[in-house]
Amino acid sequence: VWAAKAWREGDPGGTRAGRRPRAGSVPTGFLDVDVTSAPLALECLYTPWAPGTDSDGAPTPQDCPRVFSAGLDLTEMCGRNPAHYAEYWKAVQELWLRTYLSSLVLVAAINGACPAGGCIIALACDCRVLADNPKYHIGLNETLLGITAPFWFKDAYVNTIGHRASEQALQLGYLFPPSEALQVGLVDQVVPEDQVLSTALSEMARWLAVPDHARQLTKNMMRKATADRLLRQRDADIQNFVSFICRDSIQKSLQVYLEKLRQRKG
Numbered sequence: 001v002w003a004a005k006a007w008r009e010g011d012p013g014g015t016r017a018g019r020r021p022r023a024g025s026v027p028t029g030f031l032d033v034d035v036t037s038a039p040l041a042l043e044c045l046y047t048p049w050a051p052g053t054d055s056d057g058a059p060t061p062q063d064c065p066r067v068f069s070a071g072l073d074l075t076e077m078c079g080r081n082p083a084h085y086a087e088y089w090k091a092v093q094e095l096w097l098r099t100y101l102s103s104l105v106l107v108a109a110i111n112g113a114c115p116a117g118g119c120i121i122a123l124a125c126d127c128r129v130l131a132d133n134p135k136y137h138i139g140l141n142e143t144l145l146g147i148t149a150p151f152w153f154k155d156a157y158v159n160t161i162g163h164r165a166s167e168q169a170l171q172l173g174y175l176f177p178p179s180e181a182l183q184v185g186l187v188d189q190v191v192p193e194d195q196v197l198s199t200a201l202s203e204m205a206r207w208l209a210v211p212d213h214a215r216q217l218t219k220n221m222m223r224k225a226t227a228d229r230l231l232r233q234r235d236a237d238i239q240n241f242v243s244f245i246c247r248d249s250i251q252k253s254l255q256v257y258l259e260k261l262r263q264r265k266g
């Protein structure tokens, strides 16, 4: 995710939010950002796992291909206590709200798999560019984990690909390969892997060419109702999440899924 302001100010290699992935692990990680304390400077929010910058100081997401984001960190949702789940979910909400309502232009350069929470952050951007690799699936696959996508994930999906496509994809936990993601409107461009960043920058330039105040007011007009729906019921949404995730059956499903992931690795 590129933040326009930092880019325009010539600081594309600025502070990265979040921790690096564990060695040998995939980046689940945008929620490692401490979004609950000091106001998050979204201007400084880059794909947290992009490991370096090139000679021009630009981020080099190509250095870390294969995974854009593996979604929420399942280890944060398993075997913890209710207070932990509540705090975690509040942070998830906060990150999404700030991203979704940002007045900046945000372009997602999706250079790898993008399931569930990864997809929801990409959807909060203004535009999505996906690398053309059949392994790079994108979508909301929650049902395959035995859980339900929260209503605001669903709202963002419906806003992007429409009701019928969302209904089908959500129930099936379907992850779209690039060509289908493009066809259904989940992403705006599919390009060869080595052109993801340059295409994202071209898109950024296109959006930045529009007078800022007019673009920002329009963005807010388009997004306010969806964001307000969550803002009105944040606490209830946290309580729902906590009681849902604490169920024995849900914990069991998540543990089984996580175990499968770990075994698949070997």
Ligand SMILES: CC/C=C\C/C=C\C/C=C\C/C=C/C(=O)SCCNC(=O)CCNC(=O)[C@H](O)C(C)(C)COP(=O)(O)OP(=O)(O)OC[C@H]1O[C@@H](n2cnc3c(N)ncnc32)[C@H](O)[C@@H]1OP(=O)(O)O
Binding pocket: 024, 025, 026, 028, 066, 067, 069, 070, 071, 072, 073, 074, 075, 113, 115, 116, 117, 118, 141, 142, 145, 147, 148, 149, 150, 240, 241, 244, 245, 258, 261, 262, 264, 265
């Ligand atoms: C009433 C309702 C009220 C409220 C709603 C309730 C609940 C809804 C709550 C939350 C919504 C959930 C959102 C999510 O984002 S859930 C996460 C979904 N993500 C996935 O399903 C992706 C799983 N991962 C993969 O498919 C692959 O890992 C991936 C394609 C991303 C990368 O494959 P690769 O082969 O490169 O790596 P792996 O060998 O598979 O993985 C390496 C390593 O990483 C661990 N891993 C992977 N994904 C996660 C994850 N999401 N969380 C934690 N850990 C993850 C994997 O186990 C391996 O670990 P290790 O063996 O320890 O190295």
